[in-house]
Amino acid sequence: MSPPDDRAEEARRHAERFQRVRAAHQTEVAEDYVELIAQLIDETGEARVVDLAGWLGVTNATVNNTIQRLQRDGLVTTKPYRSIFLTDAGRDLAVESRKRHDIVREFLMALGVDAETADIDAEGIEHHVSDATLEAFATYLARSTNTATGRRRS
């Protein structure tokens, strides 16, 4: 059973999965940054380097480097010594990331995970959840919300 060809095919698919994970890692920092930038702008009026550094737990210099990459990639704009703004693409990515992040966090809590743990785990998990899985999370969430509200499923 399982001739070498099947085995090779299995390896190929396995490798494909890893390539997807590696790709996700490349967009991860961008997602976290734009999400945070959007939040800071909404809540405080502006996103400054020093704030991002404080909220992310990295140095100002690191934020600067990253912002340059994000600018290169068309997600933010900024002028020397001025605060950071999102481009349309950046704002879109921020909204999508935020939505995803919230669903993951709420899903974990609905499953019975405590809030602090849900916050921690969601920060990492959010970047590895496909649309299909997010859909499944949202469905579970809707059902458990209904249940909690007193409704019952058929």
Place this chain on the structure above:
Amino acid sequence: MSPPDDRAEEARRHAERFQRVRAAHQTEVAEDYVELIAQLIDETGEARVVDLAGWLGVTNATVNNTIQRLQRDGLVTTKPYRSIFLTDAGRDLAVESRKRHDIVREFLMALGVDAETADIDAEGIEHHVSDATLEAFATYLARSTNTATGRRRS
């Protein structure tokens, strides 16, 4: 409401979460490698560089570099031009990673995610699931297995 002190405290905790995610990323490659090495040894008798490269979707040279790091970190042993072995620490990490990986994958499938998507997402999610969350996944899994077997919850 929410004086600056509360805000600063919120930022501190937010930063802490990111530091945890960054830490998880540093162990991620090691986990995937030892898990795969264990599997190859179990299924084929040995783990060779060329096989790892094929299953991971990277070049032989990359595998070599990584194996050197893993050896430096005490997870594997290997001699020039020979195949790769796990140390006790490596084997322990492999077993734990495999268990975690399986629970995540089965949990996603139990939630209604198709097998291929579950395989892809689990490959990334597994590294960001705390013990508490894994516990919650396992609990859900046990419950849904019972349900599928015909039993009903009280």
Place this chain on the structure above:
DNA sequence: TATAAAACTTAGCGCAAGCTAAGTTTGTGT
């Protein structure tokens, strides 16, 4: 308004993780 503090940038570094190209060793088949 001058000075000090805070914020921001730049320079220069390190490590992880990928790559290609070239060389070495091992294993196979005739």
Place this chain on the structure above:
DNA sequence: ACACAAACTTAGCTTGCGCTAAGTTTTATA
């Protein structure tokens, strides 16, 4: 046994993403 193929290693490169230290600009305050 030899030749060739396959496997493995090495050298040298790139990018991402962290850091510290030093310099520049802006903002606050005395």
